[in-house]
Amino acid sequence: MSIKVFAAIILTAVFVNNYVLQQFLGICPFLGVSKKFDSAVGMSIAVIFVMLLATAVTFPIQHFILDKMDLGYMQTIVFILVIAALVQLVEIVLKKYVPALHASLGVYLPLITTNCAVLGVCIDNVDSYMTATGFGASYAQALFNAFGSGLGFMMAMVLFSGVRARIEDNDAPPSFKGMPITLIAAAILSVAFFGFTGVIENIFG
16 A cells, blocks of 8 residues: 555544544543643543554454454454453553653543544445455555554644633633533534545645
């Protein structure tokens, strides 16, 4: 596969099919951990790592086991179990080597297990790339899409952490303070990303 194809996959995942701002998946950490820049970046790195590993594991499982044995109906259960195991691995590593980040993420780190963005990436990769020519090509595309989706998640988190910092510096009406003004700001940011629709197609044809 050419570099152009992989670049198109990553940019599309980041800007056009952003799982948070366009598909509204992974909203829990998006709203819960985006108050501070450091926590947003730390959570995003953990999500990127889990998305990549989850895709690397679930894609072959789907291709070589579930499809071969006609067990496609077990997809969601198997994928969730794989993601849960990977999240536990990430939590153990962070607790041992980066305890400050582990403490700042708090309950939201194990909640990556129920982060529907991670599961959504794994399922979308299977649906979108399983029919690509050759397992190697489809597997590579799925990994690049997972990486791009993780970068899109990070961009949404970092951008929104800046937006929330500006919100706290302004005096919002009492009825809008807290979650209401946060949801309004998230909606405006999401609408802004609709402007990227068609841009990647025009660039790469």
